[in-house]
Amino acid sequence: MTSVYEDKDPNALGLAEELSQVSCQDELDFAYLFEYDPPCVDFTGDQDEPSLPPQALSSPSSVAYPLEEVAYDIKSCSPSPYGDPTSDGLVGCEHHENRAYLGLSRPAGLALSPRIEITPSREHYNHGRDSLQAHPVNISPRPTLTVPGHECLAYREPQCLSPASSNSSTSWHSESFSPWASPCVSPSGGHTAVDLCPRLQNIHTGSPRTSPGTSPRTSITEDSCQGPRSPSPRPGSRSTSPQGKRTYDMYKTPSLFPGPRSRSPSPHGGHEDPNGVLYSHSSALVDGLNGFNPALPGSNPAKIIKTSNATFYRESQPEPYLVPPDLDVKTQSGAEPFFVIPPMWPNHVMPGICRIPVASLPPLEWPLPTCTDQYELCIEVQPKQHHRAHYETEGSRGAVKAPTGGHPVVQLHGYKGKEPLGLQIFIGTADERILKPHAFYQVHRITGKTVTTTSYEKVISSTKVLEIPLEPKNNMRAMIDCAGILKLRNADIELRKGETDIGRKNTRVRLVFRVHIPQPGGQHVSLQAASHAIECSQRSAHELPMVETQDTDGCSVLGGQQMILSGQNFTADSKVVFIEKTHDGQQIWEVEATVDKDKSQANMLFVEIPPYRDRSISHAAKVNFYVINGKRKRSQPQHFTYTPLAVPSIKTEPVDEYESGSLGFVMPQALGMSPQSFYSSPRGLIHPDNCLVSCQQGRPSLPGPDSRFQQQSPAIVYPRGAKGLSGSPTLYQQPAGGGVPDPHRSVLVHTGSPAQPPTMGAPPHGSPSSQPSSIIQFSPTNHLLRGGAPPPTEPQPIMYCEGYPQGVTAAARSPAPAQVANAQQYPTVIQQQPYVQKMTKNRTSPGQMEPQRCSPSEEQRPSVPGRVTVKQENLDQAYLDDGQGASANENLPLTLHLMPPCSI
DNA sequence: CTCCAAACATCCGCCATGTCT
DNA sequence: AAAGACATGGCGGATGTTTGG
Numbered sequence: 001m002t003s004v005y006e007d008k009d010p011n012a013l014g015l016a017e018e019l020s021q022v023s024c025q026d027e028l029d030f031a032y033l034f035e036y037d038p039p040c041v042d043f044t045g046d047q048d049e050p051s052l053p054p055q056a057l058s059s060p061s062s063v064a065y066p067l068e069e070v071a072y073d074i075k076s077c078s079p080s081p082y083g084d085p086t087s088d089g090l091v092g093c094e095h096h097e098n099r100a101y102l103g104l105s106r107p108a109g110l111a112l113s114p115r116i117e118i119t120p121s122r123e124h125y126n127h128g129r130d131s132l133q134a135h136p137v138n139i140s141p142r143p144t145l146t147v148p149g150h151e152c153l154a155y156r157e158p159q160c161l162s163p164a165s166s167n168s169s170t171s172w173h174s175e176s177f178s179p180w181a182s183p184c185v186s187p188s189g190g191h192t193a194v195d196l197c198p199r200l201q202n203i204h205t206g207s208p209r210t211s212p213g214t215s216p217r218t219s220i221t222e223d224s225c226q227g228p229r230s231p232s233p234r235p236g237s238r239s240t241s242p243q244g245k246r247t248y249d250m251y252k253t254p255s256l257f258p259g260p261r262s263r264s265p266s267p268h269g270g271h272e273d274p275n276g277v278l279y280s281h282s283s284a285l286v287d288g289l290n291g292f293n294p295a296l297p298g299s300n301p302a303k304i305i306k307t308s309n310a311t312f313y314r315e316s317q318p319e320p321y322l323v324p325p326d327l328d329v330k331t332q333s334g335a336e337p338f339f340v341i342p343p344m345w346p347n348h349v350m351p352g353i354c355r356i357p358v359a360s361l362p363p364l365e366w367p368l369p370t371c372t373d374q375y376e377l378c379i380e381v382q383p384k385q386h387h388r389a390h391y392e393t394e395g396s397r398g399a400v401k402a403p404t405g406g407h408p409v410v411q412l413h414g415y416k417g418k419e420p421l422g423l424q425i426f427i428g429t430a431d432e433r434i435l436k437p438h439a440f441y442q443v444h445r446i447t448g449k450t451v452t453t454t455s456y457e458k459v460i461s462s463t464k465v466l467e468i469p470l471e472p473k474n475n476m477r478a479m480i481d482c483a484g485i486l487k488l489r490n491a492d493i494e495l496r497k498g499e500t501d502i503g504r505k506n507t508r509v510r511l512v513f514r515v516h517i518p519q520p521g522g523q524h525v526s527l528q529a530a531s532h533a534i535e536c537s538q539r540s541a542h543e544l545p546m547v548e549t550q551d552t553d554g555c556s557v558l559g560g561q562q563m564i565l566s567g568q569n570f571t572a573d574s575k576v577v578f579i580e581k582t583h584d585g586q587q588i589w590e591v592e593a594t595v596d597k598d599k600s601q602a603n604m605l606f607v608e609i610p611p612y613r614d615r616s617i618s619h620a621a622k623v624n625f626y627v628i629n630g631k632r633k634r635s636q637p638q639h640f641t642y643t644p645l646a647v648p649s650i651k652t653e654p655v656d657e658y659e660s661g662s663l664g665f666v667m668p669q670a671l672g673m674s675p676q677s678f679y680s681s682p683r684g685l686i687h688p689d690n691c692l693v694s695c696q697q698g699r700p701s702l703p704g705p706d707s708r709f710q711q712q713s714p715a716i717v718y719p720r721g722a723k724g725l726s727g728s729p730t731l732y733q734q735p736a737g738g739g740v741p742d743p744h745r746s747v748l749v750h751t752g753s754p755a756q757p758p759t760m761g762a763p764p765h766g767s768p769s770s771q772p773s774s775i776i777q778f779s780p781t782n783h784l785l786r787g788g789a790p791p792p793t794e795p796q797p798i799m800y801c802e803g804y805p806q807g808v809t810a811a812a813r814s815p816a817p818a819q820v821a822n823a824q825q826y827p828t829v830i831q832q833q834p835y836v837q838k839m840t841k842n843r844t845s846p847g848q849m850e851p852q853r854c855s856p857s858e859e860q861r862p863s864v865p866g867r868v869t870v871k872q873e874n875l876d877q878a879y880l881d882d883g884q885g886a887s888a889n890e891n892l893p894l895t896l897h898l899m900p901p902c903s904i
Numbered sequence: 905c906t907c908c909a910a911a912c913a914t915c916c917g918c919c920a921t922g923t924c925t
Numbered sequence: 926a927a928a929g930a931c932a933t934g935g936c937g938g939a940t941g942t943t944t945g946g
Contacts, residue, residue, distance in 0.1 A: 388936085393914055398935050448921090448934060489913070491943090504911065504944075537911080538938090 356516050356524060364426060364463050365436045368514065368528030374414045377515055377527040380477070381409035385546055385568065389441060389487040389509075389536040399446040399481050400511065400534065408483075408531065410513050412476035420471040422456075423515050425483050426463050430508035430533035437463035437512075439493050440503040441536060444484035455482040470515060485509065485536055507537040545569045545627040545635045552609075554641035557621070559611035562596075566604050567635070570627065572597060576607045578640065580623040589613045593625065612642040619644060 362368060370377050383400045390397040402408055410423060427441040442464040445457045456467045466483055470476045490503025511531040516524045535546065547567040555561045565576070580589035591613070596606035605627065612621060621644075624637035 390935090391913060395936085396934060446934090450921090450934085487913085490911095507911090538913095539911080 356518070358458070358460050360524075361460075361516060362526050364428075364460055364465075364512075364514075367434060368526050370527060370529045371413075372525060372527070375517060375525060375527055376413040377513060377529040378411050378413060379408065379511075379513065379529050379531055380411050381406065383408040383480075383511055383531050383534055385533065385548065386535050387485055388538050389485040389507075390444070391487050391489070396444065396446060396484055399451065399484050407479050407481040408511060409477060409479050410470075410529065411478070412470055412515055412517075412527070415470075415472070415476050415517060417518070418472055419518075420469045421476070421515055421517060422467040423470045423478050423513055425466040425468065425480065426460075426512050426514075427485060428510045428512035428530055430510045431506070435510065435512065435530050437461075438509050439496075439499055439501050440488050440490060440506055441509045442486045442488060443511075444486040446482045446484045451482045453479060453482045480511070480513075483511065485534070487536065508533045508535055510534065545571075545574055547627055547635050547638050550638060550640075553639060554620075554643060555609050556645055557612035557615045557617060557642045558645070559609040559642075561609045563607045563609050564604065565607060565627065565638075567627065568603055570600060570602050570605050572600075574600070574605060575628050576605060576625055577628055578610055578623055578625040579637075580613070580621065589623070609640075615645065617642070617644045 381402045381404070384403050387400045388397050399407060412421065412423075415421070425443055427438045427443045428435045429438050443466050444464075445455055445466055447455075453468050458465050458467065464486075468478050468480070468482065470478050488503075493499055493501075493503055510533055512528060513530070514526060514528045516526045518524045545567060546569060547565050549566045551564040552561065555563075574595065576593040576595055578589070578591050578593055579587055581587050591610045593610045594608040596608070599606040612623075614621075621642040623640050623642060625640050626637050627635040
């Protein structure tokens with residue numbers, strides 16, 4: 001698509017250069033101009049006025065101040081303007097005439113907090129202008145969306161704000177209309193942006209020219225700025241991709257609008273459904289708009305005018321409305337200026353699909369089960385194991401495909417309702433850790449004639465999520481032909497505060513599907529299924545060998561058996577190397593296996609398993625092997641277990657072993673997971689607020705090497721209206737008829753706020769007083785220690801986590817192993833079993849919560865009131881592939897309470 | 905410190921397809 | 926209705942840059 005970013009006119013850098021001091025590593029999806037007059041006032045007006053939640057506001061931007069008051073470089077915002085305590089605000093300043101335009105960048109995906117404080121630089125302090133320290137500023141895309149008392153002048157997308165042109169003759173008014181031509185005034189009746197900044201006008205508008213050297217595709221027309229969502233002069237042409245290209249130059253020109261360093265608003269141009277309802281698919285402001293809450297005063301957008309490719313809010317209109325598709329915006333522009341709004345509708349105005357407020361849904365980091373007794377979310381057709389993701393600077397590389405050439409297919413079984421549901425899709429991690437949204441990849445909405453699936457896009461907690469309908473008429477089956485994969489630049493993501501993952505070589509992802517099924521009483525059951533891993537790098541598809549399946553994952557220390565590997569890119573020179581690493585990542589053993597080259601093919605290797613280095617081991621030894629085609633062309637490590645001669649090996653599914661790390665349960669934090677991730681294993685969950693652990697009946701996971709990635713957690717039921725993170729899921733055990741607890745029917749019920757007790761008979765979390773409590777202690781190696789081996793078929797007790805502060809560290813948030821539920825050990829302090837013992841006793845890691853597999857064993861003992869302390873120690877014992885060792889964490893006592901069973 | 909290769913990020917070109925004139 | 930222009934989508938591959946050994 002066309003982008004003014006591609007204009008390489010060096011004279012166009014004005015604003016960029018002046019703002020280049022800003023560490024624009026973050027993104028700035030949109031820029032807004034605000035006018036405040038005078039400065040040095042608290043623009044929040046009434047301090048007691050409740051602030052809108054961060055989500056209620058859109059991206060940041062630029063704030064106009066009288067020049068004399070901000071004749072210094074703004075260096076930072078404090079506190080974080082994004083509602084994310086881990087993020088800083090970076091502000092640049094452009095002085096022009098009587099205004100200074102402040103640029104505020106933000107980390108990708110984060111919404112801007114409604115109120116920020118801008119801290120002047122040291123230079124400013126030197127001038128004794130301390131009065132401007134902690135200058136409070138309210139940021140809002142438009143008055144109608146935010147706190148009254150201050151109004152934005154205009155706002156626009158980064159494309160239009162980029163330093164594209166120095167052509168002063170270019171008006172930033174389009175002939176028909178201009179998003180900049182807002183008559184908004186400052187609280188004091190100041191000027192409009194139009195009046196203030198001719199240069200910005202130019203910049204914002206861009207110039208209709210193509211710089212030499214740019215792609216022939218590049219052309220800048222007024223349309224490109226007139227409607228940020230009008231990527232083409234011919235909007236009616238072939239449906240546009242939600243993603244536009246950006247040029248490399250952009251990345252070399254730091255600016256107020258770190259376009260180069262920022263993510264372009266992914267989708268451009270809303271689209272209409274057959275009913276003429278406009279759906280937008282821009283991610284740019286999705287964060288903010290997702291947060292639109294009709295219940296919030298002033299959160300309703302004003303009048304909306306829709307053009308073929310853009311949606312606009314008109315001024316002074318109390319309610320949003322849709323303009324008929326045939327409405328000519330030009331006829332409106334003359335009389336009334338209006339704002340361009342990101343073509344992403346707030347969820348509450350998006351018809352169909354998931355109507356459940358995002359806040360009521362389980363966070364994406366939470367593990368969810370693939371099935372319950374009643375429902376099952378299945379990936380009928382897995383995606384190809386290679387898909388070259390595209391960068392923002394590239395054109396789309398299409399949707400993820402199936403190996404057969406089609407597309408992945410997902411189906412929800414067991415749903416008897418008549419209402420269609422929304423199937424959510426996002427990109428998750430594919431490493432050995434617990435599934436969570438991938439920091440370096442985002443799902444990318446693919447449109448076009450080849451795409452048959454209607455999709456909607458939203459952003460949930462910085463993660464782009466596609467939503468497609470699951471309709472009864474299609475047997476709740478959906479072909480995923482609209483999901484591409486966007487690669488975010490490593491540097492951008494790694495610079496985020498709080499981001500612990502690295503992007504380099506972190507190129508494997510999974511498609512994660514979620515569905516939320518409404519239940520009587522307002523709750524909903526949430527299911528999740530994750531695809532097998534998809535390699536997203538460019539070269540891997542052609543060069544890197546990939547093991548897809550192995551016919552065995554273990555043998556005795558003697559080796560000698562034949563193992564058949566199937567996969568891709570095997571060559572005659574392919575070698576198979578077995579390695580063993582210590583828990584801290586040090587490789588202590590490496591041996592090349594013998595490959596039967598006569599039998600082997602391009603997609604199949606016949607390997608003779610080498611003997612283990614130590615035949616006298618008394619416990620199973622977990623090692624890895626990989627296929628290597630040559631220097632640095634090796635597959636992902638595969639798992640293999642050597643069993644001791646004397647001890648009979650207990651065969652378990654690989655999923656059990658690998659999901660929690662080879663040594664068992666691994667604390668999320670030790671793995672660098674975000675504090676928001678509270679898991680133990682995908683099959684269980686403890687929420688820091690009110691934890692619960694559950695056990696779900698086991699269901700066969702998908703076959704194949706990646707079956708271990710199948711998230712199988714207890715179903716989580718969230719009542720509508722519950723607050724996402726504020727509310728807490730609570731585990732309830734379904735009584736099997738007559739209120740008799742069924743060990744195989746435990747589910748997690750999101751109870752929302754404490755004031756919102758679940759409707760399923762469970763006590764409100766936070767009132768576990770009547771329930772026995774227990775203390776569980778984690779071992780130094782993150783293993784849950786148990787006093788004894790519970791019978792494997794006992795029902796799982798319901799766990800309740802008490803007294804967790806929100807800010808509790810990951811250790812506390814860490815999912816307690818399902819076995820925590822082993823209430824009978826109370827008041828026993830559970831000690832970790834030695835790895836050896838654990839492995840020999842039961843390869844299902846004791847530290848894992850295995851709700852779905854329902855290792856009832858642990859749970860079925862009679863509940864004994866008491867306390868179990870969960871203690872986390874020696875996390876470095878956690879074993880991860882590739883040396884992804886866990887880091888030590890402080891011990892955090894975790895108090896769990898048993899909750900009475902309840903059913904849905 | 906340099907060198908080198910891998911990985912990353914971007915650029916280039918081509919073809920297919922769709923819409924508009 | 927057909928043809929041409931123009932645009933985007935969807936690639937494959939090349940190339941420049943960064944990073945790590």
